[in-house]
Amino acid sequence: SGDPVVFGRGGEEALALAAAGIPCEIVPGVSSAVAAPALSGIPVTHRGLASAFVVVSGHAEEAYGPVLRSLAPGAATLVILMGIATRAATSAMLLARGWPADTPAAVLFSASRPDAFAWRGTLAGVASAPRSEAPGIIVIGATVALASQLQTAHEGGQRAAAR
Incomplete structure (x- = not known):
């Protein structure tokens, strides 16, 4: 599921196939970085709240650290894939950067x-x-606050569609 070239091996596999002279086609999908928040009532962008979103792989600090250190507090919605194990370090880094x-x-x-299952709270609570x-x-940013309103509307739409 998701998109094969967003933190997948699609690019590597396509290069290997090209090197071997084997034609292939990449079929794009909807990345979980956008789909999961949307299904949880969280838009990654929203007029007046976030005009950008940043997606990082959270599996190792050396991978995501430079990006997070360059991101101004609140400048974008931050979406962290594969970051559950490093969430304490990630949230500490963001707090130290002034978020x-x-x-x-x-x-x-x-x-x-x-x-x-969706846990909603604040950046200070992500580690726990x-x-x-x-x-x-993990999704961090102002658009997360819209989830309660949008999730209610989504659930109401599902009930209406089921009738």
């Missing part, structure tokens, strides 16, 4: 499944948010 402790944040698990065996996505 307000009360910046809205969410940790999303299994967003497209019936057992979906519940864990899951399922892959998680």
